[in-house]
Amino acid sequence: MTLAQLRAFVAAMELGTLTAAANELDVSQASVSELVSRLEAELGVVLFVRGARKLVPTAAAEQLLPYAHRSLGAAEDAAAAMRSLVSLETGVATFGVLRNANFYGLSGLVHRFHAAHPGVRIRMVGLNSHFVARAVESGELEAGLVVLPIASERLEIEPLVVDEVRFATSGPAPGGGAATIQDLIDAGVVLYDAHSGWSDPTRRQLLDRAHAAGLRIDPTIEVEQVESALSLVAQGVGATLVSASIVRSGGLPDGVTSYPFAEPFEETIALVTRQGASVSRATRIIAELAKRSIRAAHP
Structure with missing residues (x-):
């Protein structure tokens, strides 16, 4: 049973004659007749009684019709999904970004992509890196930007830039102008990404340094x-x-100053995709725009 046979059957069933079906499919009447005959032979049933003016569908034809519609619909959906992988006219781009994306030069990313490709729907998710990585692993997102380290054997990881992590305080400068983990503890530790907790990659680095x-x-x-x-x-x-x-973008409030750590503290921003997974062309384009924006913001 082929899709061509099913298309010929459905056209004949809905239009009532082989001639009308042939016109609809832009083939000869003989081709439609042969396709329907082959389908009948393969299924071992009679689908139509050939009348003087119209085809009269049999009970077998009535039962086959909904299955034929489903098969043809599934084939069309599959073709559309494959077109969306290579086309920038339709489809959905799913991409994860760092929660504080605006501080990393990504504020205009969605607007630039939408202006160039208005037919593509965009699903841009801003989460902690831990959750972006998990969403890419599960297939919920096609790709995403994360802060390393990320523990996963199922992700392709492309490091992009290295950013410094600094000590921010409204109090006196640390001794020698460079901070230690003890300085942070003595000042009273205020941390963000409460929901992610110690799963957050930067927090994990802080915890490892403290333990060491x-x-x-x-x-x-x-x-x-x-x-x-x-x-x-x-x-x-x-x-x-x-x-x-954040410091470069002017994100520090008045009265807050940042200082380097005595032992350099860095985080690496990377692009992640799922190993072996196909990424749509739209998402690939967004990823390239994101990479350029990140690199431009981190000279």
Whole structure:
């Protein structure tokens, strides 16, 4: 049973004559007749009684029709899905970005893509890197930007840029102008990404550094947004971590100053995709735009 046979059968069934079916399919009447005859032979049934004017469908034809519609519909859906992989006229691009995407030069990403490809729907998800990685692993997202380290054997990881992590405080400068983990603890630790907790890659680095120094990290306050953490720091509540991207973009409130760590503290921003998975052309284009934006913002 072929799709061509099913198309000929459905056209004949709905239009009532082989001539009308042939016109609909833009083939000869003999081709439609042969396709229907082959289908009848393969199924071992009679589908039509050939009348003087019209085809009279049999009970077998009535039963076959909904299955034929489903098969042809599934084939059309599959073809459309494959077209969306290579076309920028339709489809959906699904992409994950860092929660604080605007600080990383990504604020105009969606607008630039939509202006160039208005027919493509965009699903841009801003999450903590831990959750972006999990969503790409599961296939919920085609690709995403994350901060490393990410523990996964199912992701392709393309490092893009390295950003500095700094000590942010409204208090006095640390000794020598460079901070230690002890300075952070002494000031009172304010951390963001409360929902992700210690699954957050930058937090995990902080925890590893504290353990290596024999120190314990007990945050005084945990909030979800980096802006909230910096606002608390500006009010003298404690100190926090901040990426150099936020500092460069002017994201520090008045009265808050950032300092490097005595032992350089860095985070790597990377593009992740699922190993062996096909990525639509639309998502590939968004990924390239994101990579260029990230690199431009991190000279």
